[in-house]
Amino acid sequence: MKQYVMGNGAIALGALAAGVGLAAGYPGTPSSEIIENIARNAGEGVHVEWSVNEKAAMEVAAAAAYSGVRAIVTMKQMGLNVAADPMMCLAYVGVKGGLVVVSADDPGPISSQTEQDSRRFADFARVPVFDPSSPEEAYQMVQDAFEMSERYGTPVILRPTTRVNHGYAAIETPESFHPKAAEGFIRDPRKWVIFPRASYLNHGRIESRNTELAGVLSGYRYNTVEGPGNAETGGKAIVASGISYAYAKECLGAKPPVRLIRIATAFPFPEEFMVKALEGVQEVLVTEELSPYIEEQIWKTAGRHGLSLKIHGKLDGTMPHNGEYSTELISAAVNAFTGLQTGSSPISTDDAPALPVRPPVLCAGCPHRASFYAVKRAMQGQKAVFCGDIGCYTLGNAQPLDMVDTCLCMGAGITMAQGFAHTDPDIKAFAFVGDSTFFASGMTGVVNALYNEADMVLCILDNATTAMTGHQPHPGTGRNMAGHIVDKVDIGAVLRGMGVKTVETINPLELDKATEAVRRAAQEKGVKAIIFRSPCVALSKPTGKHAVDAKKCIGCRKCIREIGCPALLYEQGKARIDRNLCAGCGLCAQICPAGAIGGEKSE
Amino acid sequence: MNKDIMICGVGGQGTVLASKIIASAAMAEGNPVHSAETIGMAQRGGSVTSHVRIGQDAFSPLIPYGHADLILSFEPAEAVRNLKYLHPEGMVIVNTTAMKPVNESLKPSGYEGETMTAYLKEKCCCLPVNAEEVSAPFGSTKFFNIIMLGIAAGSGRLGIGAETIAREMEKRIPERFLEANRKAFETGYRIGQESQSI
Ligand code: SF4
Ligand code: SF4
Numbered sequence: 001m002k003q004y005v006m007g008n009g010a011i012a013l014g015a016l017a018a019g020v021g022l023a024a025g026y027p028g029t030p031s032s033e034i035i036e037n038i039a040r041n042a043g044e045g046v047h048v049e050w051s052v053n054e055k056a057a058m059e060v061a062a063a064a065a066y067s068g069v070r071a072i073v074t075m076k077q078m079g080l081n082v083a084a085d086p087m088m089c090l091a092y093v094g095v096k097g098g099l100v101v102v103s104a105d106d107p108g109p110i111s112s113q114t115e116q117d118s119r120r121f122a123d124f125a126r127v128p129v130f131d132p133s134s135p136e137e138a139y140q141m142v143q144d145a146f147e148m149s150e151r152y153g154t155p156v157i158l159r160p161t162t163r164v165n166h167g168y169a170a171i172e173t174p175e176s177f178h179p180k181a182a183e184g185f186i187r188d189p190r191k192w193v194i195f196p197r198a199s200y201l202n203h204g205r206i207e208s209r210n211t212e213l214a215g216v217l218s219g220y221r222y223n224t225v226e227g228p229g230n231a232e233t234g235g236k237a238i239v240a241s242g243i244s245y246a247y248a249k250e251c252l253g254a255k256p257p258v259r260l261i262r263i264a265t266a267f268p269f270p271e272e273f274m275v276k277a278l279e280g281v282q283e284v285l286v287t288e289e290l291s292p293y294i295e296e297q298i299w300k301t302a303g304r305h306g307l308s309l310k311i312h313g314k315l316d317g318t319m320p321h322n323g324e325y326s327t328e329l330i331s332a333a334v335n336a337f338t339g340l341q342t343g344s345s346p347i348s349t350d351d352a353p354a355l356p357v358r359p360p361v362l363c364a365g366c367p368h369r370a371s372f373y374a375v376k377r378a379m380q381g382q383k384a385v386f387c388g389d390i391g392c393y394t395l396g397n398a399q400p401l402d403m404v405d406t407c408l409c410m411g412a413g414i415t416m417a418q419g420f421a422h423t424d425p426d427i428k429a430f431a432f433v434g435d436s437t438f439f440a441s442g443m444t445g446v447v448n449a450l451y452n453e454a455d456m457v458l459c460i461l462d463n464a465t466t467a468m469t470g471h472q473p474h475p476g477t478g479r480n481m482a483g484h485i486v487d488k489v490d491i492g493a494v495l496r497g498m499g500v501k502t503v504e505t506i507n508p509l510e511l512d513k514a515t516e517a518v519r520r521a522a523q524e525k526g527v528k529a530i531i532f533r534s535p536c537v538a539l540s541k542p543t544g545k546h547a548v549d550a551k552k553c554i555g556c557r558k559c560i561r562e563i564g565c566p567a568l569l570y571e572q573g574k575a576r577i578d579r580n581l582c583a584g585c586g587l588c589a590q591i592c593p594a595g596a597i598g599g600e601k602s603e
Numbered sequence: 604m605n606k607d608i609m610i611c612g613v614g615g616q617g618t619v620l621a622s623k624i625i626a627s628a629a630m631a632e633g634n635p636v637h638s639a640e641t642i643g644m645a646q647r648g649g650s651v652t653s654h655v656r657i658g659q660d661a662f663s664p665l666i667p668y669g670h671a672d673l674i675l676s677f678e679p680a681e682a683v684r685n686l687k688y689l690h691p692e693g694m695v696i697v698n699t700t701a702m703k704p705v706n707e708s709l710k711p712s713g714y715e716g717e718t719m720t721a722y723l724k725e726k727c728c729c730l731p732v733n734a735e736e737v738s739a740p741f742g743s744t745k746f747f748n749i750i751m752l753g754i755a756a757g758s759g760r761l762g763i764g765a766e767t768i769a770r771e772m773e774k775r776i777p778e779r780f781l782e783a784n785r786k787a788f789e790t791g792y793r794i795g796q797e798s799q800s801i
Binding site: 004006029030134163164166167168169170243246247249250253254326327328331343344345346347349352353354355356357358359360361398399400560561564566568569570 | 613626627630635636637638639640642648649650659660661662663664665667668669670680683684686687688689690691703704705706707708709710712714718719722726727
């Protein structure tokens with residue numbers, strides 16, 4: 001069966017074709033659609049879940065793999081930090097059923113906090129990593145990764161990058177998928193219980209296995225050499241990996257005029273292959289996004305084998321360390337390196353008129369806007385710090401709200417607010433956290449606050465979904481990835497159970513009540529929580545449009561200056577609401593001093 | 604056949620449906636196809652692009668600069684933003700109606716669509732289309748994406764048969780909207796054909 005799918009769909013189908021029996025992950029761009037595609041295509045007997053975070057996903061999957069079931073865990077690169085604890089240990093313990101960890105890297109970064117490189121993580125954990133350069137390859141490689149994982153009893157990382165995850169291609173798959181049969185968990189404490197003695201022994205085994213694997217991978221079908229033979233290299237070769245290989249091919253064509261070496265398995269590094277590929281070569285250009293991992297391996301290889309080799313890449317400043325690569329960037333580097341004339345001459349647009357900037361903003365009618373505004377109004381003139389977190393609500397930093405002072409990593413707002421409160425007793429410390437982030441990594445922070453007597457206001461922005469990554473369900477929504485209706489985990493009850501004495505649930509769209517609740521909470525000592533509950537506007541039906549009564553509008557621009565709803569326009573001295581955009585949240589009507597804004601009828 | 608087609612605009616304008624139909628129609632005619640879409644936050648009010656790459660020789664998921672045979676732009680500034688992708692012999696079909704940035708009322712940018720369209724006309728082979736005018740018979744601009752698709756097909760620059768596109772539309776568009784979409788496609792197709800004479 002032929003399916004036209006995005007890279008994430010290809011990874012999902014590849015995992016199913018490999019007989020995966022359990023899939024777990026936590027949403028994160030660019031990896032989110034893998035779990036969704038597995039859920040959509042899986043046959044009977046496959047367990048698919050959105051776990052509460054990546055660490056939970058990894059551990060759930062580890063147990064499946066201990067039982068001989070093939071399991072896949074999916075996350076973005078930031079998630080691998082969260083799952084690092086089980087990942088590092090699991091590398092020592094090993095697995096029985098194949099376990100593939102998909103960690104999607106995000107060069108740019110386009111939607112991440114860092115440009116970290118999961119290939120380095122694989123090296124750190126001493127587990128193999130596969131690096132596809134297209135959706136088609138990702139489909140094959142995830143199956144190869146399962147084979148290797150099972151044969152060598154180790155977790156294996158598949159490391160796609162954004163352009164592979166989000167690129168579309170046609171994939172030929174079997175008609176139906178069946179999970180590979182498993183014998184179940186067989187008790188063996190010496191194997192499955194991690195102890196210093198066992199780790200000492202396993203460490204040695206892992207290193208000799210990796211040496212063996214480096215040899216095996218030297219023959220891997222996706223580690224390839226193209227272009228002129230040894231006599232005709234002109235002494236030069238280009239090395240590429242992942243999507244950089246696709247860009248290099250784009251420049252050089254189906255039959256590269258210069259030697260092109262592609263490394264699809266960065267770790268264990270296929271040294272034997274590389275030494276052969278470099279025969280007749282004195283100078284290489286290494287093109288890889290993120291960190292100079294392969295470049296460093298080539299340095300080591302050259303050192304160990306006494307090759308006299310000039311190596312250009314990130315380390316000598318030829319290629320940039322940061323940012324995404326492109327066909328254009330690689331073409332320029334290739335041309336400078338080889339003297340070839342690759343690439344085309346596009347129309348020059350240096351003389352183009354200034355282009356409008358289109359920054360991301362909170363949607364029209366987004367309840368987060370009302371929550372931020374309520375806190376802003378309540379704390380006007382007081383010394384306060386607003387700790388943000390990861391999600392759509394990071395956009396609360398934009399003008400005119402300007403309500404995010406810090407943003408670090410998942411859940412950090414809650415704990416950072418405590419640090420600010422402890423170091424400045426006069427400051428009112430606020431933490432904003434979304435519902436999904438609260439479950440993923442906010443709860444321990446609240447316990448920390450209670451235990452260590454922090455003074456803080458915890459604002460939970462509960463929009464009943466994981467909006468930023470594409471509206472995945474979470475424990476508070478009452479739905480799971482298996483499509484079942486389940487008991488909602490009630491955030492208020494969780495907080496009360498932990499010992500938070502003041503927990504108020506309010507509707508942020510009732511501005512005065514919300515502002516009052518914030519004022520009250522800010523005056524109290526200790527840990528106070530306000531749950532701002534209102535569903536994501538992208539998922540809820542509009543409640544009727546609002547309109548400005550031009551006769552009443554005094555043109556003061558307060559609505560525009562203070563809340564920044566994209567549906568609010570200003571024309572000929574009056575405010576106007578764009579009907580196509582307005583979601584009818586009513587926030588603007590509550591702040592207009594002239595009472596000029598109302599529901600539909602007032603037009 | 605080797606063809607690179609870019610569809611661009613602002614999130615929410617229906618560019619994705621147009622690109623999906625082009626990609627599947629090209630595939631239905633037996634071509635290898637790759638494509639890439641803007642995904643994530645930019646989908647709401649931000650600049651969006653779809654890259655559709657038809658043929659054996661496409662390796663990168665994104666069209667390289669100077670390669671696009673056709674740019675279908677749903678917004679004038681977005682056409683200028685992506686003009687670097689156009690092959691010097693390629694063609695831009697552009698909606699002349701500007702979409703102001705979402706924060707326009709807060710921080711006026713002085714952006715006007717006319718400047719962009721004038722610039723495009725000077726720089727490349729450009730077919731300007733006024734979305735509101737061509738959508739008038741349909742009562743709203745809801746079908747403008749399909750009109751654009753029709754123009755592209757009519758211009759002869761897509762290299763895909765109109766019947767193939769019609770069949771793919773049937774697969775992707777719900778029955779009750781199909782008739783209106785067919786009309787929209789035909790309206791566009793005629794405009795595209797007329798453009799061949801200029
Ligand atoms: S009611 Fe006002 S604030 Fe709410 S979406 Fe409409 S214009 Fe924006
Ligand atoms: S706040 Fe009210 S009076 Fe002031 S511009 Fe907006 S609609 Fe007009």
